[in-house]
Amino acid sequence: MTSLRQARRRSRVAPVAPRVGFVGLLGAGNLGNDGSLEAMLAYLRAEYPDAAFDFLCSGPNQVTARYGVPAAHLRWCHAERPPGMIALVNKALRAPIGVIVDAFRTASWVRSHDVVIVPGMGVLETTLPVRAWHTPYSIFLVCASGRLWGTKVALVSVGASVIRQRVTRRLVTWAARLAYYRSFRDAFSKDAMRRMGVDTAADGVYPDLAFSLSVPYGVSAVAGAVGLGVMDYHGGNDDRQQADLVHASYVKTMKEFALWLVDAGRPVRMFATDVHDEHVMHEVITYLRAQRPGLDRSQLIAEPVSSLTDLMQQMACVEIVVASRYHNVLCALKLAKPTLSVGYAAKFDALMAGAGLADFCQPARSVDLGRLIEQFTDLESRSAQLRQAIAERNAVIAGLLAHQFTTLSAHLFGAVELTLPACHKRVRTDAY
Numbered sequence: 001m002t003s004l005r006q007a008r009r010r011s012r013v014a015p016v017a018p019r020v021g022f023v024g025l026l027g028a029g030n031l032g033n034d035g036s037l038e039a040m041l042a043y044l045r046a047e048y049p050d051a052a053f054d055f056l057c058s059g060p061n062q063v064t065a066r067y068g069v070p071a072a073h074l075r076w077c078h079a080e081r082p083p084g085m086i087a088l089v090n091k092a093l094r095a096p097i098g099v100i101v102d103a104f105r106t107a108s109w110v111r112s113h114d115v116v117i118v119p120g121m122g123v124l125e126t127t128l129p130v131r132a133w134h135t136p137y138s139i140f141l142v143c144a145s146g147r148l149w150g151t152k153v154a155l156v157s158v159g160a161s162v163i164r165q166r167v168t169r170r171l172v173t174w175a176a177r178l179a180y181y182r183s184f185r186d187a188f189s190k191d192a193m194r195r196m197g198v199d200t201a202a203d204g205v206y207p208d209l210a211f212s213l214s215v216p217y218g219v220s221a222v223a224g225a226v227g228l229g230v231m232d233y234h235g236g237n238d239d240r241q242q243a244d245l246v247h248a249s250y251v252k253t254m255k256e257f258a259l260w261l262v263d264a265g266r267p268v269r270m271f272a273t274d275v276h277d278e279h280v281m282h283e284v285i286t287y288l289r290a291q292r293p294g295l296d297r298s299q300l301i302a303e304p305v306s307s308l309t310d311l312m313q314q315m316a317c318v319e320i321v322v323a324s325r326y327h328n329v330l331c332a333l334k335l336a337k338p339t340l341s342v343g344y345a346a347k348f349d350a351l352m353a354g355a356g357l358a359d360f361c362q363p364a365r366s367v368d369l370g371r372l373i374e375q376f377t378d379l380e381s382r383s384a385q386l387r388q389a390i391a392e393r394n395a396v397i398a399g400l401l402a403h404q405f406t407t408l409s410a411h412l413f414g415a416v417e418l419t420l421p422a423c424h425k426r427v428r429t430d431a432y
Contacts, residue, residue: 017048017050017051017052018048018051018052018114018115018413019051019052019112019113019114019115020044020048020051020052020053020113020114020115020116020117021053021054021055021056021109021110021112021113021115021116021117022037022040022053022054022055022056022057022116022117022118022119023055023056023057023074023116023117023118023138023139023142024037024057024058024074024118024119024121024123025057025058025074025121025123025135026055026057026058026059026063026119027055027057027058027059027060027061027062027063027066027071028057028058028059028062028275029059029274029275029276030273030274030275031273031274031305031306031307031308031311031327032121032210032273032274032308032325032326032327032328032330033120033121034307034308035209035210035213035307035308035309035327035331036119036120036121036157036208036209036210037119037120038210038213038307038308038309039119039120039209039210039211039212039213040117040119040120040156040209041053041067042212042213043212043405043408047405047409047413048413053067053069054069054070054071054072055069055070055071055072056071056072056073056074056106056109056142057071057072057073057074058073058074058075058078060072060073072105072109074135074138075098075102075134075138076094076097076098076101076102076105077094077095077097077098095133099133099137102137102138102141103141106138106141106142106145107141107145107148107149109145110142110145110146110149110151110153111145111149111151113151114151114152115151115152115153115154115412115413116142116146116151116152116153116154117153117154117156117412118139118142118153118154118155118156118158119156119157119209120156120157120158120159120185120208120209120210121158121159122158122159122160122161122326122345122347123135123139123155123158123159124139124155124158124159124160124161124172124175124176124189124192124193125159125160125161125163125189125192125345125347126161126163126165126168126236126237127159127161127236127344127345127347128236128237128344129234129235129236129237129239129240129243130168130237131168132165132167132168132171136168136171136172136175137171139155139171139172139175140171140172140174140175140178142175143155143174143175143176143178143179144174144175144178146178146179146180147178147180152180152181152411152412153178153179153180153181154179154180154181154182154408154411154412155175155176155179155181155182155183156181156183156209156404156408157183157184157185157206157207157208157209157404158182158183158184158185158189159184159185159186159189159347160172160176160184160189160190160192160193161189161192161345161346161347162192162195162196163196163237164237164238165237168237169196172196173193173196173197173198176193176198177198180411180412181408181411181412182200182203183203183204183205183206183404183407184200184203184204184205184206185205185206185207185208185209185347186205186347186350186351186354187205187350188346188347188349188350189205189347190203190205204404204407206400206401206403206404207397207400207401207404208327208330208351209401210308210327210330210331210334211330211334211394211397211398211401212398212401212405213308213309213312213334214309215312215316215334215335216309216312216313216316219313219316219317220316220317221316221317221318221319222267222317222318222319223319224265224266224267224319225266225267225268225269225317225318225319225320226261226266226267226268226269226318226319226320226321226322227268227269227270227271227314227315227317227318227320227321227322227323227332227337228254228257228258228261228268228269228270228271228284228321228322228323229270229271229272229273229321229322229323229324229325229328229329230251230254230270230271230272230277230280230281230284230324231272231274231276231277231280231324231325231364232247232274232276232277232279232280233246233247233250233251233280233324233344233364233365234246234247235247235344235365236344236345236365239365246365249366249367250324250364250365250367251280251283251284253367253368253369253372254280254284254324254342254367255283255284255287255288256369257322257369257372257373258270258284258287258288259287259288259291259292260369260373262288262292262295262299262300263292266299267298267299267300267301267318268299268300268301269301269302269303269314269317269318270284270285270300270301270302271302271305271311271314271315271323271325271328272302272305273305273308273311273325273327273328274325277325281302282302285300285302288300308327308331311327311328311331312331312334312335315331315332315335315337316335318337319337319338319383320337320338320339320340320376320379320380320383321337321338321339321340322339322340322342322372322376323339323340323341323342324341324342324343324344324364326343326345326347326348326351329341329343329348329351329352330351333351333355333357333390333393333394334394336387336390336391336394337387337390338357338360338379338380338382338383338386338387338390339352339355339357339360339379340360340361340362340372340375340376340379341357341360341361341362342362342363342364342367342372343361343362343363343364344363344364344365348361349361354393355389355390355393356386356389356390356393357386357390359375359378360375360378360379362375
């Protein structure tokens with residue numbers, strides 16, 4: 001890929017093979033998170049082929065099977081426990097015990113590495129429901145352990161949001177302050193951390209890591225075909241009391257929009273890129289089949305995907321994409337597809353605005369069918385012009401990603417002397 005080749009030309013191999021650990025919600029069925037990991041691995045394998053990798057993640061079995069490297073559970077209470085007294089611990093007690101156990105096991109794991117990387121993901125946000133003692137606590141432990149043992153912990157192109165819940169907010173801001181290196185995937189995320197009291201003046205803003213993944217070639221789009229990505233949406237942290245109502249309203253609208261598409265003669269290809277989204281996709285399909293029993297199977301396609309590469313292979317077959325998952329929208333833009341976002345956070349607005357598609361966004365929490373149809377019609381009428389604009393933006397993104405990788409080589413592995421362009425201030429290297 002172009003960005004990685006450019007980064008390689010500007011770097012030098014470190015004299016000692018680094019020990020690199022990856023942390024995050026990886027290998028657990030979220031293809032967006034796994035896509036960010038794939039992008040980071042591609043960079044590291046190109047630059048440091050002798051580096052030793054392992055993982056602290058939510059799906060260690062899947063990660064080990066995929067990459068053939070050691071992996072451990074991010075949280076002790078989710079790990080497989082041997083028979084004996086530990087297995088007899090009441091389930092209700094495992095979580096509070098795990099808070100203590102994880103402090104020691106995380107510190108020990110971090111200590112064994114030269115560098116620990118959190119590759120992208122929204123680890124500093126609560127745009128979807130999250131408990132303080134889950135991911136926020138885990139990321140805090142990783143960053144605090146890095147500061148304690150001198151391991152460089154890097155939060156690379158991560159997402160963030162302003163957090164209202166007091167404990168979660170403190171854990172997230174402490175983690176950010178203790179990290180050796182920080183960069184954000186959009187200006188909104190950087191500003192959110194600043195508003196929560198973190199000094200972000202030296203932090204870079206770079207595109208999402210998944211933008212550096214390779215795209216499929218030689219795949220032709222079916223005339224008029226529309227890609228529809230749905231999700232198991234229940235609102236955010238502030239919507240817990242009405243989560244079921246939010247979910248029902250979202251699914252109802254997406255069903256009705258899908259019905260409008262097939263009635264208009266549009267071939268529809270559906271996507272589900274998180275294991276939790278599959279039942280929503282099947283619910284929409286079941287509704288369409290019930291409403292239109294004579295619908296030809298070629299007009300409604302839903303095939304499984306196991307990676308963002310698979311997803312882009314399928315997206316290449318459509319002309320327009322309407323999606324709710326962040327990385328569905330990102331992959332569509334990566335392919336220069338005119339895209340309509342039905343998102344759940346400001347990160348969607350930032351992503352779409354950067355591609356010149358600010359007029360084609362709706363909040364998933366209150367998506368309106370009539371407006372959705374109007375936006376789709378407008379998007380389609382301007383598709384040729386928009387494809388060109390998105391492609392031009394992608395060329396800029398490639399250059400920014402190359403610079404991010406070179407920055408990482410300089411600050412994490414000491415491989416190069418780096419001069420940052422005027423649009424990015426130098427990252428602090430004296431944090432330790």
